[in-house]
Amino acid sequence: MSSSTSSAPATAPFENPRAVVKKLLSEAQSEGQGATVRRSIGRHELRNLDPFLMLDEFSVSKPAGFPDHPHRGFETVTYMLQGAFTHQDFSGHKGTIRTGDVQWMTAGRGIVHSEMPASDGVQKGLQLWINLASKDKMIEPRYQELQGKDISRAEKDGVEVRIIAGEAFGVRSPVYTRTPTMYMDFTMQPGSQLHQPIPAGWNAFVYIIEGEGVFGRKDAAPATAHHCLVLGADGDGLSVWNKSGAPLRFALAAGQPLNEPVVQQGPFVMNTRAEIQQAMEDYYYGRNGFEKARQWSSAA
Numbered sequence: 001m002s003s004s005t006s007s008a009p010a011t012a013p014f015e016n017p018r019a020v021v022k023k024l025l026s027e028a029q030s031e032g033q034g035a036t037v038r039r040s041i042g043r044h045e046l047r048n049l050d051p052f053l054m055l056d057e058f059s060v061s062k063p064a065g066f067p068d069h070p071h072r073g074f075e076t077v078t079y080m081l082q083g084a085f086t087h088q089d090f091s092g093h094k095g096t097i098r099t100g101d102v103q104w105m106t107a108g109r110g111i112v113h114s115e116m117p118a119s120d121g122v123q124k125g126l127q128l129w130i131n132l133a134s135k136d137k138m139i140e141p142r143y144q145e146l147q148g149k150d151i152s153r154a155e156k157d158g159v160e161v162r163i164i165a166g167e168a169f170g171v172r173s174p175v176y177t178r179t180p181t182m183y184m185d186f187t188m189q190p191g192s193q194l195h196q197p198i199p200a201g202w203n204a205f206v207y208i209i210e211g212e213g214v215f216g217r218k219d220a221a222p223a224t225a226h227h228c229l230v231l232g233a234d235g236d237g238l239s240v241w242n243k244s245g246a247p248l249r250f251a252l253a254a255g256q257p258l259n260e261p262v263v264q265q266g267p268f269v270m271n272t273r274a275e276i277q278q279a280m281e282d283y284y285y286g287r288n289g290f291e292k293a294r295q296w297s298s299a300a
């Protein structure tokens with residue numbers, strides 16, 4: 001763990017903070033096999049937040065889970081909040097991520113895998129899907145896996161941040177983001193405030209994990225857990241005040257828009273319908289990155 005007590009302007013208010021332009025409560029829905037997710041990004045009401053495709057807050061107990069399924073054309077980032085998940089793919093890559101750990105998976109041209117609970121009780125976490133640029137959609141798959149203890153952390157004036165990607169309070173994550181992205185987990189103590197810069201032109205949103213906070217403007221109405229807040233394009237960054245009597249925990253994600261056409265068919269995200277057709281054929285016939293898909297099963 002790296003720590004910082006730098007005097008970077010973590011608590012200096014912005015002249016022009018980004019406003020909250022959309023607020024959405026994520027309601028529970030069924031996904032995978034018997035699993036429950038609260039989807040925010042990727043729902044009808046929140047479809048295009050380029051480069052983000054989906055954000056699910058999952059809550060899963062055995063025997064439910066996400067059995068063997070493919071991905072092509074984007075990245076999945078799984079961040080565990082509670083419990084453990086075992087991941088197994090068709091190349092023999094296998095591992096378990098536990099509370100606080102992150103798996104940053106670049107599916108590229110193709111991965112087939114299963115994601116299943118590894119312990120009793122309820123496993124909770126966030127899974128974020130980040131699109132890849134046209135030129136990167138068919139790259140070799142890659143994993144970046146970080147244990148909670150290795151995730152960069154910083155603290156300042158009652159605000160603690162775990163930096164999954166990007167930089168906060170002068171501390172940078174080692175994760176390589178092929179699509180430029182910042183992703184962090186903030187915990188704010190009662191009475192604290194935060195002013196986190198966000199690069200100009202990047203799309204940004206907040207997902208509240210726990211507690212209640214005031215986002216964007218100091219006189220805004222507080223927002224509570226399971227809400228997704230989309231930030232406006234204009235402004236220097238995110239301002240937050242915890243005026244409540246309990247800790248506030250939320251994720252902030254921002255990314256540089258790709259500005260390319262998005263054609264999605266379930267787990268395949270490409271630029272054209274022809275490329276989707278190709279992906280489905282490649283998966284079916286075991287070609288162009290899906291060679292190992294035909295004989296593989298996580299149960300074998």
Ligand code: FJE
Nearest residue numbers: 031032037056058066069115127266267
């Ligand atoms: C998927 C349906 C799915 N959210 N959150 C269709 F459920 C999935 C899928 C997930 C998923 C996995 C985890 Cl560990 C956490 C998730 C959806 O696996 F990929 C498609 N296409």
Ligand code: FE
Nearest residue numbers: 071076113115
């Ligand atoms: Fe998956």
